[in-house]
Amino acid sequence: MSEPSDRPRHFIQQIIDADNASGKWGVWTERDAGDPDAPGAVGEQARARLGKPRVHTRFPPEPNGYLHIGHAKSILLNYGLAKEFGGRFNLRFDDTNPAKEEQEFVDAIIRDVKWLGADFDPKTGPYGGGLFFASNYFDTMYAYAIELIRKAKAYVCELSPDEVSKRRGTPTTPGTSPFRDRPASESERLIAEMKEGKHPNGAMSVRARIDMGSPNFNLRDPVLYRIVHEAHHNTGTKWCIYPMYDWAHGFEDSLEGITHSICTLEFENHRPLYDWFINSVNEGRTEDGSGAWGKRIHHPQQIEFAKLLFTYIILSKRNLRRMVEEGMVTGWDDPRMPTLSGIRRRGYTREALQALTEDVGVTKFDSVIDVLRLENACREHLNKVAPRRMAVLDPVKLVITNWSDGGASDRVEWMDAVNNPEDESKGTRKIPFTRELFIEREDFMEEPPKKFFRLAPGAEVRLRYGYWVRCTAVKKDESGRIEEIHCTYDPLTRGGDNPPPAPDGTVRKVKGTIHWVSADPRHSVHAEVRLYDRLFATEEPGKRTGNFVDDLNPNSLTVVNAVLEPALGGAGDDEPRWEDGIRRFQFERHGYFCLDKDSGGTSGGLLFNRTVPLKDSWGKESKG
Numbered sequence: 001m002s003e004p005s006d007r008p009r010h011f012i013q014q015i016i017d018a019d020n021a022s023g024k025w026g027v028w029t030e031r032d033a034g035d036p037d038a039p040g041a042v043g044e045q046a047r048a049r050l051g052k053p054r055v056h057t058r059f060p061p062e063p064n065g066y067l068h069i070g071h072a073k074s075i076l077l078n079y080g081l082a083k084e085f086g087g088r089f090n091l092r093f094d095d096t097n098p099a100k101e102e103q104e105f106v107d108a109i110i111r112d113v114k115w116l117g118a119d120f121d122p123k124t125g126p127y128g129g130g131l132f133f134a135s136n137y138f139d140t141m142y143a144y145a146i147e148l149i150r151k152a153k154a155y156v157c158e159l160s161p162d163e164v165s166k167r168r169g170t171p172t173t174p175g176t177s178p179f180r181d182r183p184a185s186e187s188e189r190l191i192a193e194m195k196e197g198k199h200p201n202g203a204m205s206v207r208a209r210i211d212m213g214s215p216n217f218n219l220r221d222p223v224l225y226r227i228v229h230e231a232h233h234n235t236g237t238k239w240c241i242y243p244m245y246d247w248a249h250g251f252e253d254s255l256e257g258i259t260h261s262i263c264t265l266e267f268e269n270h271r272p273l274y275d276w277f278i279n280s281v282n283e284g285r286t287e288d289g290s291g292a293w294g295k296r297i298h299h300p301q302q303i304e305f306a307k308l309l310f311t312y313i314i315l316s317k318r319n320l321r322r323m324v325e326e327g328m329v330t331g332w333d334d335p336r337m338p339t340l341s342g343i344r345r346r347g348y349t350r351e352a353l354q355a356l357t358e359d360v361g362v363t364k365f366d367s368v369i370d371v372l373r374l375e376n377a378c379r380e381h382l383n384k385v386a387p388r389r390m391a392v393l394d395p396v397k398l399v400i401t402n403w404s405d406g407g408a409s410d411r412v413e414w415m416d417a418v419n420n421p422e423d424e425s426k427g428t429r430k431i432p433f434t435r436e437l438f439i440e441r442e443d444f445m446e447e448p449p450k451k452f453f454r455l456a457p458g459a460e461v462r463l464r465y466g467y468w469v470r471c472t473a474v475k476k477d478e479s480g481r482i483e484e485i486h487c488t489y490d491p492l493t494r495g496g497d498n499p500p501p502a503p504d505g506t507v508r509k510v511k512g513t514i515h516w517v518s519a520d521p522r523h524s525v526h527a528e529v530r531l532y533d534r535l536f537a538t539e540e541p542g543k544r545t546g547n548f549v550d551d552l553n554p555n556s557l558t559v560v561n562a563v564l565e566p567a568l569g570g571a572g573d574d575e576p577r578w579e580d581g582i583r584r585f586q587f588e589r590h591g592y593f594c595l596d597k598d599s600g601g602t603s604g605g606l607l608f609n610r611t612v613p614l615k616d617s618w619g620k621e622s623k624g
């Protein structure tokens with residue numbers, strides 16, 4: 001991962017540098033710097049922050065679905081800036097729409113944000129600013145709406161939602177509403193009635209009185225409040241009018257003292273609205289509170305950056321929700337899903353996401369990233385840290401017919417295997433070598449083509465960390481399927497080493513090395529292994545037919561039986577958990593795998609997910 005100083009500072013860092021130099025946002029004070037008496041890093045940061053320029057960011061998800069890898073970019077960016085500048089980071093639920101929001105999503109989002117390491121909790125996170133809910137600001141927002149009505153900057157409009165959009169006008173003709181010039185007192189009475197539940201959904205709305213002729217349609221008297229007779233996960237039935245995103249968002253930022261309100265590019269032409277709402281509240285207010293309307297409110301700066309998007313992956317929440325609801329996947333955390341819960345369950349690491357988002361950078365131009373970069377980031381990280389283990393997928397038995405030449409035929413020889421060639425400090429482990437072993441069915445061919453360097457009749461291979469073996473016979477069942485491969489071993493090749501030269505000086509060589517596990521029931525561990533492939537078979541799902549379902553990859557999941565070395569037994573209890581509680585491994589020659597959360601569950605069996613194969617083989621077959 002590159003250090004921040006390795007690369008040019010991106011445009012948001014530059015904006016913050018300039019703000020800090022000019023003192024735009026003032027400095028942290030005892031009121032907002034955090035608890036200086038808190039133990040450890042939390043108190044340390046709070047003390048260090050005092051008197052330094054304020055940088056306060058937030059991540060504001062709507063709890064209407066699970067977070068996806070695009071959101072990770074926003075989280076890591078916002079948290080990363082707070083950390084870089086010694087500031088604070090909030091998690092705020094933008095829960096202004098009761099119809100689509102659920103507690104399940106709130107819980108999942110908190111879990112995912114924490115998993116990414118963006119600790120928003122001021123008790124545990126040195127950069128934590130807190131957990132907030134937009135719905136806790138409904139009273140304040142309502143008061144601001146009344147204020148705008150009194151300032152002749154908002155009105156109650158009795159057009160139906162349909163009529164409102166029909167009367168928005170065209171680029172050359174302004175929009176209209178017969179209600180925009182009604183007396184403030186009338187609007188004030190009506191908004192109170194709306195709030196009291198006297199009117200049905202859609203009967204009227206509160207609109208800002210901005211500019212019906214603006215070329216930016218967002219400014220053509222946007223709706224602030226609509227009537228929604230629906231209970232809310234946080235406020236219950238207290239409200240039946242709910243604020244629109246644009247109206248609510250700036251106030252949420254303002255109330256939390258956010259300095260840099262970072263969002264994605266599609267909000268660029270909403271920025272005038274963001275500013276208009278806050279400026280309108282500030283009209284008639286002064287810094288010291290002596291104005292007719294009191295003290296000015298804080299005015300954060302909205303900054304837009306490009307979304308993170310990938311080939312072969314769908315990220316829009318609406319479509320992800322459809323995939324879950326229509327059973328195209330097993331749930332939001334299906335390991336094939338691009339949700340953070342999905343890729344976590346699949347074995348992806350947060351370090352990989354961090355490296356990738358840093359590598360992609362922060363820009364002003366939307367671009368679609370090759371999904372290979374995501375997969376490679378994961379591979380690169382796991383290669384450095386994943387312990388190596390032997391796992392035989394689709395096994396076939398290998399019997400060493402001369403095993404008794406070296407001693408008792410039921411003897412076990414414990415071989416040394418390297419845990420991680422990238423990290424010597426991880427040492428070695430012992431794996432049992434016995435008379436009967438399993439190897440991959442794919443590693444044997446009765447009639448091999450020329451360049452097949454693995455096992456075949458008469459051929460010799462190296463069993464990694466084991467011995468050299470030569471195939472002498474095969475045993476088949478009635479259908480002709482191979483049941484056993486018979487071999488002899490060379491006792492002089494222990495550990496897989498080369499044998500000493502023959503008396504005449506000739507050196508024997510093998511071209512291939514294959515892996516194996518003991519087939520002795522005392523040692524072998526059986527498991528179900530799930531091999532995942534991309535959920536979509538085309539780069540831009542849905543492009544051809546307009547329906548992404550048509551591009552689902554029918555082979556996105558393959559289930560195989562596997563036999564594993566004993567270290568992986570006991571539901572992996574002997575294996576160290578990673579910091580995030582997941583157990584990840586490299587299965588040699590196959591790729592990276594992790595223990596699934598349902599492993600050892602009701603069925604009792606071990607269950608592994610393939611995170612990524614060792615090398616990318618996507619499309620190789622079709623390309624030839």
Ligand code: ATP
Pocket residue numbers: 059060061062063069070071073074262263264306307308309315316317318
């Ligand atoms: P989607 O567009 O997938 O439905 P969303 O924008 O509705 O997601 P929100 O909960 O509204 O999801 O977004 C929370 C934050 O995440 C917003 O600031 C949004 O700009 C940001 N965000 C959403 N998608 C991406 C993405 N692909 N890359 C970077 N940031 C994103």
Ligand code: MG
Pocket residue numbers: none
């Ligand atoms: Mg959105």
